[in-house]
Amino acid sequence: MARDDRTLPEAHVTADDVATAAGVSRWTVNRAFRKDASISARSREKVMQAATRLGYVPDMxxxxxxxxRSNLVALLVDDFCNPHKLVVLEHLTRSLRRAGWDTLLVNTLDEADAGPALLNASQRRVDAVILIGVQFDDEALKTAIAARRFRKLIVFARFSRNPDTINIAVDDVAAMTELAEYVAARGYRRPMFLAGPRTSSAHLDRKETFLAFWQARFGTEPPCTSVAAYSPTLATEAVTTALSDRPAADLPDVIVCENDALAIGAMDAIRHTLGLRVPEDVAVTGFDDAPQARSVAYRITSFTQPVAEMADYLVEVLDSSEDRDFSRLFLGQLKPRASA
Amino acid sequence: MARDDRTLPEAHVTADDVATAAGVSRWTVNRAFRKDASISARSREKVMQAATRLGYVPDMxxxxxxxxRSNLVALLVDDFCNPHKLVVLEHLTRSLRRAGWDTLLVNTLDEADAGPALLNASQRRVDAVILIGVQFDDEALKTAIAARRFRKLIVFARFSRNPDTINIAVDDVAAMTELAEYVAARGYRRPMFLAGPRTSSAHLDRKETFLAFWQARFGTEPPCTSVAAYSPTLATEAVTTALSDRPAADLPDVIVCENDALAIGAMDAIRHTLGLRVPEDVAVTGFDDAPQARSVAYRITSFTQPVAEMADYLVEVLDSSEDRDFSRLFLGQLKPRASA
DNA sequence: TGCCGTTTTGCACGCGCGTGCAACAAGTTT
DNA sequence: AAACTTGTTGCACGCGCGTGCAAAACGGCA
Structure with missing residues (x-):
């Protein structure tokens, strides 16, 4: 590291140093750094000059x-397989940072780690916790809420029935109904549903909605398969296992997937391990409109989540000091593509 | 949010509360929470019981x-297109968290934002900054270093010639030489190199190494194309543009890509927009051994980075108080697959 | 029991900044 | 020009914990 000890900035420049340098009091210095402070333009100028000269920045x-108020939020993530997560991370960190919030990225190491991760965040006195994942068991959440450890607990891009939680997500029921209508309208009659891990707190209603729709419309219950994580690789394995050695007439004509991560894996299985064509032999639908789903290699019929909009709304929620239920469902958009 | 005001935990439980509850002094309480403190097993027990009962956790x-010492590191990321980044994020956050470090995820919003992002991190008084990306211009780094704003400045998975920076990366020269040897040994003779954005500080030596190798071996300079970001979509466009309308004899026989993100895009272009086959018409190699590169849909000949190992070493570096150059190059492994 | 060496515990002080209020300066009205 | 309003500045105190040292408790041995 830098070793030339003759340089000026003595590592720890405090507001007092700047104050004496600028000929004002320490409080004026700190005021200069807050946008809503009552301070004259002239002394703010003086302070800022001295500050940049000394290399001072306030200590958060x-x-x-x-x-x-820490201006910090914790982002708890437990699922790093799903490529769409990167999109979510990008939008969240972008919106948060633009609004002056810092983000603590907490990797929930395993299922037992949800509680410790929550505690960890609370040690930093974060202003809010944002959950982006699947394996947050209700117990851990309940204790955290009971202990009033967080001012706001936000479940992002999933749905939680916990009343103490703020849900910011797409309306799965509306979305999946539209997608199911589409699938039905395209003439598919032997769907199979591919689902991710089942969890209690942070839930998706896609599977239930699709099955209910199909039951109501055609009176049959489509077969389901589920995998332990939203991983394309696991999806490939699951679909391969489920469909190999089946006569063509016995194959589903469409695989409806809970999201694009699974849809990608499913398509890989259909095309590369089963040697079939998409959509001629088996069609596929996804959800999330992940970048890969849009690529020429997949062109998956999917459903967008307005992630940018959701992230901006999240920031609004954080900035608000009202005490009401901020939960809100967003509407996405069906993206018909070649895969179905 | 929770509204039942009769509950006990009054939001802010301090060590003093626990102290009176446990019948010890505040200092004993805080000592109980540090693993290297001199405290009797009995009073630690007493303290811990009172603490859990009151819902106390020390305020970091x-x-x-x-x-x-903040036990916080900032992770500056500017590139959320590359799916491999998710793997890196997962390994880093995992290793860091296991070692008791918290991670601040800072999205470097655009090229001009490197400086502000660095400042932002320094306001949190992070113990180290980890750079994972491309667009950190040298000026911003230089000022940050000059101001002694960070104890450690680590460039992860890339190489920086800046002497004040700690580089933890794969030995690009060794790796790319091995890969080039492989490409040559497989009989390819008309390679094209597909590179990402060129940057000054956080660099990759892959392109230079490959070109130098080819020059030395065959006396010719392979053509290069580069894209503005490590995005499969951009790579698809670039390759399509570069190769469409070319007679078959004029096509490269292999596209050597700087990483898998580009290789994936290149394969998509070859197969889906140019209508050719990989590797029969044009072969492809990548770098990083990203999950997608391993999938049955791509099977890209790639090169692993020992990310887990590198992340663990990073933690070692953070924990160390020595003052030396911790830079270290790791060796990866060639993964020959179907794409070349 | 009494003495000594070894834990274990308690404490004054400071880390750098925000809060709320009092003192003050500048600008406005009659 | 005096009285008033508005805008600006200074300050005592506290946020919750770590540091280094002094006081107290403990354990073992004679």
């Missing part, structure tokens, strides 16, 4: 300690 | 403020 730890 | 802000 101390600010947070004194004000009891 | 205050701890950090007093001790001048």
């Amino acid at each position: 730890r101390a600010a947070s300690l004194a004000s009891d | 802000r205050a701890a950090s403020l007093a001790s001048d």
Whole structure:
């Protein structure tokens, strides 16, 4: 690391140093760094000059300690297989940062780690926790909520029935109904549903909606397969296992997948391990409109989530000091493509 | 949010509360929460019981403020297109969290944002900054280093010639030489190189190495194309543009890509927009051994980076208090697959 | 029991900033 | 020009914990 000890910035420049340099009091210095402070343009200018000259930036730890607002949110993630997660991360961190929020990325290491991860976040006194994942068991959430450990607990892009939680997600029922209508309208009659892990707290209603729709429309219950994670690889294995050695007449004519991660894996299985064609032999639908789903290699019929809009709304929720239920469902858009 | 005001945990349980509840002093309480503290098993037990009963966890802000160690690192990321980044994020956050480090995920919004992002991190008084991306211009780094704003500045999975920076990466020269040897040994003679964005600070030596190798071996300079980001979509477009309308004899026989993100896009272009076969018409190689590259749909000849190992080493570096150059190059492994 | 060496515990002080209010300066009205 | 309003600045105190040291408790041995 830098070793020339003659340089000026003595690592820890405090507001006091800037104050004496600018000929004002320490409080004026800190005021200069807050946008809503009552300070004259002239002294702010003086302060800012001295600050940049000395290389001073206010210490958020101390600010947070004194004000009891950390401007920090924790993002708990447990699912790094799903490529769509990268899109979500990008949008969230972008919107948050633009609005002045910092993001703590917490990897929920395994199922037993949800509680410790939550505790970890609370040690940093984050202003809110955002859950983006599947394996948050209700117990851990309940204790966290009961202990009033977080001001806001947000479940993003999934749905939680927990009343103490703020849900920001796409309306799965509306979305999946539209998608099911599409599948039916295209003449598919032997669907198979490919689902991800089943969880209690952070849920998706896609499977239930599709099955209910099909039951109501055609009076039959489509077969389902599920995998332990939203991983294309696992999906490939699952579909291969489920469909190999079946006579063509016995194959589903469409695989409806809970999201694109699974749809990608399913298509890989159909095309590369089963040697069939999409959509001629078996069609596929997904959800999320992930970048890969849009690529020329897949062209998956999918459903967009307005992630950018959802992320902006999340920031609104964070900035608001009202005490009401901020939960909100968004509407996505069906994206018909070549896969179905 | 929870509204039943009769519950006990009054949001802010402090060590003093626990102290009176446990019948010890506040200092004993805080000692109980540090693993290397001198405290009797009995009083730690007492403290811990009282703490869990009251729902107390130490406040890291205050701890950090007093001790001048935040146990926080900032992860600056500017490239969310490359699916491999998710793998890197998973390994880093996992290793860091296991070792007790928290991670600040900072989205470097655009090229001009590198400086502000660095400042942002320094306001949180992070113990180290980890750079995972491309567009960190040298100026921003230089000022940050000059201001001694960070104890450690780590460039992960890329190489920086800046002497004040700790580089943890794969030995690109060794790796690309091995890959080039492989390509040559397989009989390819008309390679094209597909590169990502060129940057000054956080660099990759893959292109230079490949070109130098080919020059030395065959005396010719292979053509190059480059794209503005490690995005499969951009790679597809670039390859399509570069190769369409070419007679078959004029096509490259292999496209050597700087990483798998580009290789995936290249394969998509070859197969789906140019209507050719991989590897029969044009072969492809990648780098990173991303999950998709391993999938049955691609089977890309690639090169692993020992990301888990690199992440663990990173933690070692963070934990060390020595003051030396921790830079280290790792060796990866060639993964020959069907694409070349 | 009494003495000594070894844990274990308690404490004053400071980390850097925000809060709320009081003091002050500048600008406005009659 | 005096009284007032508005805008600006200074300050005591506290946020919750770590540091280093001094006081107290403990355990073993004679």
